[in-house]
Every structure is written in C-alpha cells, then in structure tokens.
Amino acid sequence: MLTNFVLPNLAPAYPELFLVTMACVIILVDVIFGARAACTRCAVYGLSMLTLLGCALLTAFTSAGDATMTFSNMFVDDAFGDLLKLIIYGSVALVFVYSRGYLRDRGLDKAEHYILMLFATLGMMVMISANHFLTVYLGLELMSLSTYSLIAMNRDSARSTEAAMKYFVLGALASGLLLYGMSMMYGATGTLEINGVLQALAMGQANGVILVFGLVFLVAGLAFKLSVVPFHMWAPDVYDGSPTPMTLFIATAPKLAAFAMTVRLLVFGVIPLAEQWQPMLLMMAILSIIVGNLAAIAQTNIKRMLAYSGISHMGFMLLALTTGVFNGHAALALEAYTSAFYYAVAYVLMSLAGFGILLLLSRAGHDVETLDDLKGLNQRSPWFAAMLMFVMFSMAGIPFFVGFFAKFSVLLSAIAAGLVWVAVLAVMFSLVGAFYYLRVVKNIYFDAPNDTAPIVAPLDMRILLSLNGLAIAVFGIFPEGLMQLCRQALARSLF
Amino acid sequence: MNSSLLSLAIWTPIIGALLVLMTGNDKNAYIARPLALLTAVVGFLVTIPLYHGFDHASAGMQFVEHAQWIPRFNINYDLGVDGISMLFILLNSFITIFVVLAGWKVVENKVAQYMAAFLIMSGLMNGIFSALDGILFYVFFEASLIPMYIIIGIWGGPNRVYAAFKFFLYTLLGSLLMLVALIYLFMNSNGSFSILEWHQIKLGLAPQIYLFIAFLVAFAVKVPMWPVHTWLPDAHVEAPTGGSVVLAAIMLKLGAYGFLRFSLPIAPDASHYLAPMMVTLSLIAVIYIGFVALVQQDMKKLVAYSSISHMGFVTLGFFMFNQLGIEGALVQMISHGFVSAAMFLCIGVVYDRMHTRLIADYGGVVNTMPKYAAFFLLFSMANCGLPATSGFVGEFMVILGAVKFNFWVGFAAATTLIVGAAYTLWMYKRVIFGDIANDHVRELTDLDKREFLILGVLAIAVLVMGLYPFPVTDVMHASVDNLIAHVMAGKLPL
Numbered sequence: 004m005l006t007n008f009v010l011p012n013l014a015p016a017y018p019e020l021f022l023v024t025m026a027c028v029i030i031l032v033d034v035i036f037g038a039r040a041a042c043t044r045c046a047v048y049g050l051s052m053l054t055l056l057g058c059a060l061l062t063a064f065t066s067a068g069d070a071t072m073t074f075s076n077m078f079v080d081d082a083f084g085d086l087l088k089l090i091i092y093g094s095v096a097l098v099f100v101y102s103r104g105y106l107r108d109r110g111l112d113k114a115e116h117y118i119l120m121l122f123a124t125l126g127m128m129v130m131i132s133a134n135h136f137l138t139v140y141l142g143l144e145l146m147s148l149s150t151y152s153l154i155a156m157n158r159d160s161a162r163s164t165e166a167a168m169k170y171f172v173l174g175a176l177a178s179g180l181l182l183y184g185m186s187m188m189y190g191a192t193g194t195l196e197i198n199g200v201l202q203a204l205a206m207g208q209a210n211g212v213i214l215v216f217g218l219v220f221l222v223a224g225l226a227f228k229l230s231v232v233p234f235h236m237w238a239p240d241v242y243d244g245s246p247t248p249m250t251l252f253i254a255t256a257p258k259l260a261a262f263a264m265t266v267r268l269l270v271f272g273v274i275p276l277a278e279q280w281q282p283m284l285l286m287m288a289i290l291s292i293i294v295g296n297l298a299a300i301a302q303t304n305i306k307r308m309l310a311y312s313g314i315s316h317m318g319f320m321l322l323a324l325t326t327g328v329f330n331g332h333a334a335l336a337l338e339a340y341t342s343a344f345y346y347a348v349a350y351v352l353m354s355l356a357g358f359g360i361l362l363l364l365s366r367a368g369h370d371v372e373t374l375d376d377l378k379g380l381n382q383r384s385p386w387f388a389a390m391l392m393f394v395m396f397s398m399a400g401i402p403f404f405v406g407f408f409a410k411f412s413v414l415l416s417a418i419a420a421g422l423v424w425v426a427v428l429a430v431m432f433s434l435v436g437a438f439y440y441l442r443v444v445k446n447i448y449f450d451a452p453n454d455t456a457p458i459v460a461p462l463d464m465r466i467l468l469s470l471n472g473l474a475i476a477v478f479g480i481f482p483e484g485l486m487q488l489c490r491q492a493l494a495r496s497l498f
Numbered sequence: 499m500n501s502s503l504l505s506l507a508i509w510t511p512i513i514g515a516l517l518v519l520m521t522g523n524d525k526n527a528y529i530a531r532p533l534a535l536l537t538a539v540v541g542f543l544v545t546i547p548l549y550h551g552f553d554h555a556s557a558g559m560q561f562v563e564h565a566q567w568i569p570r571f572n573i574n575y576d577l578g579v580d581g582i583s584m585l586f587i588l589l590n591s592f593i594t595i596f597v598v599l600a601g602w603k604v605v606e607n608k609v610a611q612y613m614a615a616f617l618i619m620s621g622l623m624n625g626i627f628s629a630l631d632g633i634l635f636y637v638f639f640e641a642s643l644i645p646m647y648i649i650i651g652i653w654g655g656p657n658r659v660y661a662a663f664k665f666f667l668y669t670l671l672g673s674l675l676m677l678v679a680l681i682y683l684f685m686n687s688n689g690s691f692s693i694l695e696w697h698q699i700k701l702g703l704a705p706q707i708y709l710f711i712a713f714l715v716a717f718a719v720k721v722p723m724w725p726v727h728t729w730l731p732d733a734h735v736e737a738p739t740g741g742s743v744v745l746a747a748i749m750l751k752l753g754a755y756g757f758l759r760f761s762l763p764i765a766p767d768a769s770h771y772l773a774p775m776m777v778t779l780s781l782i783a784v785i786y787i788g789f790v791a792l793v794q795q796d797m798k799k800l801v802a803y804s805s806i807s808h809m810g811f812v813t814l815g816f817f818m819f820n821q822l823g824i825e826g827a828l829v830q831m832i833s834h835g836f837v838s839a840a841m842f843l844c845i846g847v848v849y850d851r852m853h854t855r856l857i858a859d860y861g862g863v864v865n866t867m868p869k870y871a872a873f874f875l876l877f878s879m880a881n882c883g884l885p886a887t888s889g890f891v892g893e894f895m896v897i898l899g900a901v902k903f904n905f906w907v908g909f910a911a912a913t914t915l916i917v918g919a920a921y922t923l924w925m926y927k928r929v930i931f932g933d934i935a936n937d938h939v940r941e942l943t944d945l946d947k948r949e950f951l952i953l954g955v956l957a958i959a960v961l962v963m964g965l966y967p968f969p970v971t972d973v974m975h976a977s978v979d980n981l982i983a984h985v986m987a988g989k990l991p992l
Binding site: 286402408418423433438441449486 | 522523567568569570571579608611633636638640641643644647651652658659662663667668670671674675677678681682684685
C-alpha cells in the first residue's frame with residue numbers, strides 16, 4: 004500500500020511548514036532553558052520575530068506567480084494569498100514589538116503568548132490559502148482557539164476571562180453556523196472544493212433552494228468573524244475585556260484573514276450567487292455603518308469606541324464587496340474587490356497605530372483605557388500626539404490620510420454600481436463618526452493632561468510606531484502603489 | 499519657466515511649517531517666530547510673479563501644471579489659475595504675513611505649532627484656489643479644516659471646544675455631499691475628474707439641480723449663507739485673532755469661489771432655475787443678518803455677523819448673471835479680505851490689552867489710543883462702504899448689477915449701506931468715543947511698532963483699492979466674461 008503513497012507538493016506550503024516547525028522549536032527552547040530565565044524570554048521573542056521574517060522571505064520568494072494547488076487541491080498558493088500573508092506577518096510582528104513592554108510589566112510575557120500568536124497566525128495563513136471548505140474551517144478554528152486562549156492568558160483577571168468565555172461561546176456558535184452552511188453547500192453541489200463549487204454552480208445543476216439556504220448560514224458565520232451588525236455584539240466586550248495587546252492583535256490580522264475567507268468563499272466560490280449574497284451583505288454593511296457610528300459616540304472607553312468604529316469600518320469594507328456584480332455584469336468586480344481589499348489593509352494599518360499608541364501610553368499599574376487618559380497628550384509628547392491625530396483623522400476619512408482614499412474608492416464603487424443613496428447614507432454616517440474621532444483629537448490637543456508621567460518606551464517601538472503613523476500619511480498622499488498591488492494580486496488570482 | 503509657480507505657492511508655506519515644527523518646544527520660540535515670518539514673506543513673494551506674468555486678455559487657465567497623481571481613478575495634480583482665482587492666492591499669501599505678525603507676542607504657548615498650523619493652512623488654501631482637479635480641490639478643501647480646528651481648539655477662548663466642533667462638523671457635512679457630487683460627475687464624464695471638462699459635459703436639468711444642491715450645501719456652509727451661518731459667530735468669537743482673520747479674509751471666500759468654479763459653470767441651467775432662491779437667501783443674509791449685527795454686545799460677534807452680511811452681497815452678485823454683479827462680488831470678496839482682516843486685527847489689539855471683547859467694557863479709547871482710533875475709524879468706514887475705500891467699490895458694483903437685474907432687489911440690497919453704517923459706526927462710537935469708561939481703558943497704551951506696521955499696510959491696501967480698483971478688475975474681465983457667456987448659453991438643448 005505504501006507504494007501508492009505520493010508525497011504532495013510541499014512547496015506552496017513552505018511558509019506554513021516553516022512556521023509550525025519554528026513554533027515547536029520555541030516550545031522546546033522554553034522548556035529546555037527554563038521559562039523564568041530572562042535570556043529565555045529574549046530568545047523566545049527573537050525567535051518569534053525570526054519566524055515571521057523567515058515566513059515572509061519564504062512567501063515572497065517561493066511564489067510561483069500563478070496559483071499552485073497542492074494537498075489534493077485543498078490548499079492554494081496564489082498572489083492574493085501571498086500579499087495578504089505578507090501584510091499579516093508585518094502586522095503580527097508589529098503586535099509583538101508594540102506589546103512587549105506591556106507584557107513584561109505585567110508578567111505576561113510567557114512563551115505561550117508568542118507560541119499561541121504564531122499558531123493563530125498559522126491558522127490565518129491556512130484560511131487565506133484554503134481552496135476547500137474544510138481547509139477554511141481548519142484554519143478558522145486554529146486561529147479562533149488560539150485567540151480564545153490568548154485573551155484568557157491573564158487568568159487572574161475576571162474581565163479577561165469573561166471576554167474569552169464570551170468570545171468562545173459566540174465564536175463556537177458562529178463556527179457551527181458556518182459549518183452548517185458548508186454542509187448545505189456540499190449537499191447542493193456535491194463537492195467541498197471551492198473551485199468545484201464554482202464549477203457546479205456554473206453548470207447550473209445545483210438545487211437553488213438548498214444553495215441559498217446554505218448561503219445564508221455561510222454569510223452569517225462570516226459576518227460574525229468580521230463583526231458586522233447584527234453579529235457584532237461580541238466585539239465591544241471582547242475588545243474591552245482583553246488585555247490591550249490582545250485587542251491590538253484581534254483588531255488587526257484576523258480582520259484580514261476574515262476578509263480573505265469572505266473573498267475565498269463568496270467570490271472565488273459562489274460568485275454565481277452574487278445576486279443572492281450581495282443584498283445580505285448590503286444590509287449588513289448599512290446597518291454596521293449606522294450602528295457602529297452611533298454606538299461609538301456613547302463610549303467613554305476608547306477600546307470600546309474603537310470596537311464600534313471597527314464595526315463601521317467593516318461595514319464600509321462589505322459595502323465595497325456588495326458592488327462587484329451589478330445588473331448581472333461583473334465588469335466592475337475587480338475594482339470593487341480592490342476597494343474592499345485596500346480598505347481592509349488601510350483599516351489594519353490604522354488599528355495598529357491606534358492601539359499601538361494606547362500600549363505606548365500604558366505602563367505598569369496603569370492601563371490607558373478611557374478617553375480621559377488621552378488628555379493633554381500633545382503636552383506630553385507632541386510627536387505621538389500627531390501620530391494619534393493622524394489615526395483619528397484617517398479613520399474619519401479626512402484627507403491626506405490613508406482612510407480618505409480607502410473610503411473614496413468604496414464610495415466610487417458604490418456609486419458606479421448605482422447605489423447613490425447608499426453612498427449618501429454612508430457619508431452622512433461618516434459625519435456622525437467624525438464627531439467621536441474629533442473628540443479624541445480634542446482630548447489630545449485641547450485639554451490639560453491628567454497624567455504627567457513621562458512616556459517610556461523602547462527605541463524599536465518608538466521607531467516602528469512612528470513609521471506606522473507616517474505610513475498612514477504617506478499612503479494617504481500616494482495611495483496608488485498599494486492599490487495597484489492589491490489590484491494586481493486580485494487580478495492574478497481571480498481571472 | 500513659470501510653470502511651477504503655483505506649486506511653489508502651495509508648498510513653500512507647508513515646507514516652512516514643517517521646519518517651524520522642528521524647532522520643537524517653546525524654549526525655541528525665538529527661532530520659530532522669525533522662521534515663520536520668513537516663510538510667510540517668501541510665500542508671498544513667490545506669488546507676485548503670478549500677477550506680473552498674468553495675461554489679462556486670456557480667459558483660460560494660466561500657469562498650468564499637470565502631473566499624474568492616482569492613475570487608477572484618473573486623478574491628477576492639475577493646477578492653474580484664471581482671473582477669478584489668481585487674486586485670492588495673492589490675498590491669502592499676503593494675509594498670512596499679518597497672521598504670523600498678529601500672533602507674534604500674544605501667543606506664548608506652543609508657538610511653533612501655532613505658526614505651523616497657520617502656514618500649513620495658507621498652503622492648503624492656495625491649493626484650493628489653484629486646483630483644477632475635482633478631487634485635488636476636495637482634498638485641499640477638507641484638509642484645511644484640520645489646522646483651523648486645532649487653532650480654534652488650542653488657542654481659542656473659553657468656549658473653544660464647542661466652537662471647534664461646530665466649525666468642523668458643519669463644514670464636513672457640506673463637503674461630504676460635495677464628494678458624492680464629484681463622484682457622480684466622474685461617472686458622467688467618462689471617468690474624468692477635470693473641472694474644466696466637467697464645465698463642458700451635457701447634463702439634464704434634474705441632475706443639474708441635484709448637483710447644484712450638493713454643491714450648494716458645501717459652499718453655503720462655507721460662505722456662510724443664511725440659515726447655515728450659525729457656526730461662524732461661534733468660531734469667530736472663540737478663535738484667536740489670527741484664526742478670525744484667516745476665517746473671515748480667506749476661508750469664507752472658499753465657498754464663494756466654489757460657486758464660480760463648480761456650481762455656475764457645471765450646472766448653469768440649475769443656477770438660473772434656482773436663482774430666485776439664491777437671491778432670496780442672499781437678501782436675507784444681507785438685511786436680516788445686518789439687523790442681527792446691530793444688537794451684538796461682543797465686538798467680534800458683531801464683525802462676524804457683518805461678514806455674513808457682506809458675503810450675502812457676494813452671493814447676490816453671483817446670481818445676477820451680469821458682469822457688474824459677478825465682478826462686483828469678486829471685488830467685494832477681495833476688499834472684504836482686507837477690511838475684515840483689519841477689523842479683527844483691530845479688535846485683537848484692544849483684546850490683547852484688556853482681555854475683553856464686550857463693547858460695554860470700553861469707551862473713550864480715543865483718549866488713550868489716538869493712533870489706534872484713527873486706523874479703526876478708517877476700517878470701520880471701509881466696512882460700511884464709504885466711497886474711496888475698497889468697501890465701496892464692490893458694494894456699488896453689486897448694487898448696480900442688482901438694479902439691472904431687478905430694481906427692487908437692488909433697492910433691498912442698497913439698504914445694507916444704511917444698516918451696515920448703523921452697526922459699524924454705533925459700535926465705533928461706543929468703543930472709541932465718549933469719556934474714559936474705566937481704569938482699564940485709562941491704562942491702555944497706544945499701538946506699538948509691530949501693530950502700527952500691520953494696520954498701516956492694510957490701511958494703504960484699503961485706500962489704494964478704493965481709489966484705483968482698476969488693477970484688480972482688469973485681470974478678471976476676460977475670465978468673468980467667459981464665465982457669463984458659458985452660464986448664459988446653458989447646457990440644455992433648445
């Protein structure tokens with residue numbers, strides 16, 4: 004029997020294999036050298052960063068250009084996935100750098116933290132490269148389970164435990180919905196392979212009722228992962244309850260992974276059903292923009308506020324996804340999906356800088372959580388005050404920051420698809436959104452500081468945070484390069 | 499050779515501002531101030547060739563620059579000026595010098611940020627006046643809110659936070675609708691954001707009306723027109739002197755300029771169709787707001803309402819669709835740029851000494867500040883449109899234009915000469931004349947050299963423009979004629 008065994012082509016999965024190997028090495032290092040020793044902690048940190056660097060190199064230099072399938076077509080390595088993975092490595096690396104001091108101050112910088120984050124990253128990579136419903140699910144669960152444990156890492160904190168529990172219960176429910184939807188799809192099309200589903204749909208032999216029924220569950224599961232209304236209720240509690248480094252983590256890379264999953268399933272898989280899923284996404288997008296922006300006004304906790312603002316941003320991203328197929332034509336699809344992609348990347352860039360600054364201002368025994376904690380930042384550090392101002396104006400969609408052209412391209416897609424009223428609604432709620440972003444700027448610039456402790460942060464964090472903030476401005480002035488990158492990656496993988 | 503002049507006008511102040519910011523904290527304020535002044539002066543000097551090199555006979559865009567910016571959306575870095583916009587770039591760069599000087603001594607807190615905010619704003623506003631690409635215009639238009647928001651919020655009065663929010667949100671409301679309109683135009687012009695191409699595209703009456711209304715919301719808030727004017731008095735009262743000067747002298751002109759660059763040429767038939775509404779709103783601003791100004795207790799608020807009233811004249815002039823009306827409105831805008839700047843600077847002079855703007859706290863200032871009283875009188879007269887000052891020229895032209903259009907409209911507009919004189923001179927009388935009201939007034943010191951210089955230069959400008967407006971009106975003839983011809987032709991098939 005063994006003679007029939009053919010080793011699958013491993014090359015497309017080199018980054019994933021490298022990552023899993025390194026994660027195991029890190030566990031060993033931690034066990035062998037003793038978790039308490041300071042040098043071990045340095046080694047774990049260094050190795051984790053090296054792992055991400057190695058993954059980035061492998062991803063960048065092993066890509067074949069065209070999509071390559073492996074593991075019986077369950078796994079695909081394509082330009083779309085490669086670009087997303089590279090962005091995810093970058094954002095996870097920034098999470099490591101930004102959260103290091105915070106974790107050390109609170110005795111949370113255990114090896115488990117890094118290992119779980121790497122496993123979560125692995126889960127995201129699998130989700131991104133999935134070409135099969137089960138692979139999607141596998142990656143999703145790997146990411147989610149790692150994230151649940153990460154949130155509960157600070158096990159003495161009742162808030163964190165509660166947040167983790169909430170996330171776990173609702174996350175499990177969402178996974179169930181997704182799985183149920185997938186099984187319906189399987190029932191209707193007889194295959195779990197994403198390409199196969201597309202072919203079956205194109206043949207037009209699938210049972211329409213079962214398909215749409217399954218689609219609803221699929222969309223519900225995705226909506227939960229993207230935290231869009233009405234599946235958003237977990238987000239504010241989890242963002243607020245988690246230690247800030249975990250908030251930073253779940254607000255960034257997993258959003259990209261969820262975006263990738265959405266595109267893989269809905270666009271690569273069931274695009275012939277676009278006229279069915281677009282209205283669902285459109286309703287969720289509109290509700291998210293409305294609810295997210297309105298609820299954010301009432302928040303005094305900045306993490307909750309950013310959670311609601313994240314909901315509205317995901318609404319904008321979904322809006323772009325709903326404009327791909329219009330009057331039965333997919334001529335605008337590439338532009339629309341590029342807008343969504345760019346929006347997701349812009350959101351991650353802004354979130355990283357925003358939560359990064361909260362971590363910068365937190366120190367032992369003092370977490371920056373309320374809006375009042377930001378008061379007078381301009382007097383404490385004009386430079387980082389400016390960076391946070393960039394983030395806020397960018398999130399509000401004011402030029403010259405990255406958020407402006409992200410919103411602009413989404414609005415352009417919406418109007419091109421004839422959804423002028425949605426565009427008007429979206430800009431009206433951007434105006435509502437501007438209020439709470441302005442309130443943060445007001446606290447930073449117009450108020451006297453409550454807290455005059457000097458800001459202490461390691462040099463690497465200062466430099467990277469500054470670059471992160473400047474990137475928001477630079478991509479706001481020169482968005483073309485990044486947009487073209489997103490566009491080409493999509494174009495090469497989609498068509 | 500001249501092709502990069504507009505870029506210079508935009509980026510010189512902004513780069514200078516970054517240098518000023520680099521001086522860091524207030525220990526280095528002695529470097530930040532001269533550096534800011536140098537930047538402002540250089541920023542003004544680079545705009546002078548715009549006037550000298552300007553071809554008066556041409557109605558087209560001059561000093562044109564073109565570069566690709568975002569090819570994916572066909573957005574370009576297109577700059578150019580015509581007779582309508584060129585003067586505002588000069589005015590803006592000129593006023594910036596006085597703004598820097600006005601904050602020279604008074605601002606002691608975060609000097610570098612203060613100066614940098616004004617310089618950045620100056621650069622952005624030059625960008626607004628010279629942008630020929632819809633999105634480039636929009637980007638400058640909206641980005642200019644940020645420095646103003648910060649200026650009002652940090653260096654403003656006691657109620658500054660409220661005023662800053664109101665200013666930002668009101669203006670954003672308008673500009674977001676404009677963004678939708680810009681995208682709509684992009685869709686209907688085969689994917690172009692070029693404003694000049696938009697002037698030529700054919701549109702039916704209904705889309706024109708929608709576009710006109712979207713632009714109207716954006717520009718009416720900025721002008722501001724009645725009834726969306728309420729942010730302005732708040733912003734003016736709370737803003738520091740420099741902020742008020744920029745607001746009144748330049749920012750309000752952005753809205754009026756927008757009408758000439760977007761609303762009228764892109765939606766000419768809608769402009770005609772809605773002209774009665776625009777004229778009515780303008781007359782309400784002119785007359786009603788004039789009466790509102792009469793009862794103000796606060797000097798800055800009074801001048802703020804007088805600004806709204808004067809800007810009502812400007813919008814009135816636009817919708818007469820004749821040369822006198824539009825040119826008069828443009829002259830009025832330039833003149834108001836000088837006069838309102840001077841009025842706010844005058845109020846700033848006494849506010850810096852007394853820390854109150856209430857008219858009731860003053861009285862008999864002429865006894866202690868004779869030079870100041872003389873300047874203030876000149877600017878007050880200009881504000882109420884006395885012949886031989888710049889204020890007269892614009893108002894007179896608009897009234898003539900209005901009479902041509904309809905006698906009663908002209909008649910109603912002319913009442914402003916009475917109301918304007920009433921509120922300005924009554925305020926002047928209460929503040930300057932009479933017996934010395936209290937000990938604070940008795941201890942006032944007259945203008946120092948810096949203040950004398952600022953007010954003196956502005957006084958010359960006001961008088962020169964009042965006596966010899968030809969250099970100003972001459973450059974705009976060709977462009978205004980062209981605009982009127984375009985608007986009168988309309989876009990609808992006959």
